Amino acid sequence: MTDPIAAGGPAPDAPWWVLHVDLDQFLAAVEVLRRPELAGRPVVVGGDGDPLRARQVVSTASYEARVFGVHSGMPLRSAARKCPDAVFLPVDRPVYEAASEEVMRTLRGFPVEVEVWGWDEAFVGARTRDPDALARAIRQAVLDRTQLSCAVGIGDTKLTAKTATGFAKPGGVATLTRPEWLTVMGAKPTDAIWGIGSRIAARLHALEIDTVAELAGADWDRLAGAFGPRTGPWIASLGRGGADTEVSSTPWVAKGRSRETTYPADLVDRDEIAAEVRTLAEQVTRDVVAEQRIVTRVALKLRTAAFFTRTRISKLPEPTVDPAVVAARAVELLEKFPLDRPVRLLGVRVELAPPEEPADPD
DNA sequence: TCTGGGGTCCTAGGACCC
């Protein structure tokens, strides 16, 4: 029952632990909170909430909906087919942002480092002799303050902590450390590792590396040769439970911002395409100017009806905050595309100058 | 199942300069 952190603050000479906090079915849970009558019902959040409209996908499904095989990334129409009785709701970003902020504030109430990883996730770093008590205290505090349930993974690296969370879901606490890593993960396929997706798994397979244990035993130079000087060693370290133990409360600073739209019907008219590009460019510029940031590069993304995606990017002669300048450059980039195919998606991304250092008062 | 939107980091290759 002793909880050195909750009871007496941080323990400077205690071991460093990495905790991973992951909110359960976050979007759906927030929606149920604001509409208590939905409790216990299958809830699907995605797109504009219209399950009949094409080209929209599920953002989050409640556990009641997951039972029917509904999961994130699935087209909304498929979800509707699998679970016709589900309640379909539109994505409401400001509400999730506010709920997320409340959760993160709760975490920061502990004497720990808090590194936010999106709306529904954070890493927590702490020196403590009782990480399990800390994890349970965090879970309880989040539940008390926000009525939201989370799972907490405890580890000695970000990777082990994140992996432990998978075993803790929903709403529990689990621990995994590097000494136990191979016992628990060794027999699993390489893409069970956070950071290794289907493409890298396929390339590893070509090297006759199929399991986590095989990856752990793989030759580093061979991996560096196959994947490059940074990616190779990084993949090798993942096979052993990862090496990243750093958790930092330093606020995240965006390097870029983007706005993109998949259109319900393909665009074919050049002027219409240009007008949409202009709109996206002006929007994203307003977004970043509101955050007092300055645009240095402009990228245009275009996806055809056949799902062929290409990007063109260019650096501005000088940084700008002028939506018209960004829009003009984005439209210029459009000329680099043949525009001989129907367009399904357009996106404008801006890259940003590092924020100004706060002025020295002296 | 016809496939969203918003991010990050890494690699590779060409241009250009010394």
Add this chain to the structure above:
DNA sequence: TCTGGGGTCCTAGGACCC
């Protein structure tokens, strides 16, 4: 003058994640 090597900047694309 027919040929090298290194460094930096820039763009395109790949891969991953939530």
